[in-house]
Amino acid sequence: MKRAGVIAKAVAAGFMAVALSSAIAQGTKPAASAQPSYAQRYASLCASCHGANGRSDMAGTPVLAGQHSFYAITQLFLFREGRRDNPAMTAVAKTMTDADLRGFSDYIATLPAVPAPPATTPPDAARMTRGQSLAQEHRCVICHGADLSGGQQVPRIGQQHEDYLQLTLHGFRTGKRPGYTQAMGEAVSRIAPEDLDTLAYYVARFPGAPAKPPPK
Known part of the structure; x- marks a missing residue:
């Protein structure tokens, strides 16, 4: 049973990798010129939680500044497919096409790493x-x-x-x-x-x- 479970997980990971590769490939298609830029879409859709520069102080909200495109698109894909348990992010990601996954992740990758605010007390x-x-x-x-x-x-x-x-x-x-x-x-x-x-x-x-x- 344990071996079967390991094999099932490996197969599931393989299917996810294939689907994600498809999303990445399809996301390279140019967006229609009438569409707003992903910088604009990030500002309207993501910045309220994640911050305009990718670092916010909202509890439980990850820093996106300095993240890599491949990592970002993987997480957006997992949210869209319901693999990660976050209802708010799943609701947002389910509206995204493959091109959107690529567009948002590529924009996130342009956000420079932002240092944490100075600590009020020295680290232990x-x-x-x-x-x-x-x-x-x-x-x-x-x-x-x-x-x-x-x-x-x-x-x-x-x-x-x-x-x-x-x-x-x-x-x-x-x-x-x-x-x-x-x-x-x-x-x-x-x-x-x-x-x-x-x-x-x-x-x-x-x-x-x-x-x-x-x-x-």
């Missing part, structure tokens, strides 16, 4: 040291990079909101949050919940991010 040195150790031990830097800026389908996580990081890490651990692959679920499955919170604390306050803006 012990938690930062422990978080750095966890990031090294569990190989976070292998995929997300030494500066935690990610790349391609791997998100920039440095200075992401702590509450969103906590929610995401615990979601991967419990299986509630799907990924493009099984990599994140496997990576965090062996980490204690309290260590996930420490990891989120460290990543949210990572001193080396943001790095350079993503390529346009």
Whole structure:
């Protein structure tokens, strides 16, 4: 039964990859000239929650500034297909065509990384040291990079909101949050919940991010 479940997950991931590849390919078609630019559409549809520059202070809302196009289109696709559990985002994504997925994700990729506002109190040195150790031990830097800026389908996580990081890490651990692959679920499955919170604390306050803006 366990082997069958693994095979089923692999098949499902394969189908998702094929469908996503189709969305990416179809999204390269030029939009009609009468359509507003995706900068305008982002401003009217996304900025109220995510911020005009891709960083807002709204609780539970991820920073989009500095994210990569491939990662953004993957998440929009998962929302559109009902694979991620967020009714508000699913409602928005369900209105998007494949070209829209590409247009919005390409625009998001032009938003430069924005540093977190200065902290009112210094970070807890012990938690930062422990978080750095966890990031090294569990190989976070292998995929997300030494500066935690990610790349391609791997998100920039440095200075992401702590509450969103906590929610995401615990979601991967419990299986509630799907990924493009099984990599994140496997990576965090062996980490204690309290260590996930420490990891989120460290990543949210990572001193080396943001790095350079993503390529346009």
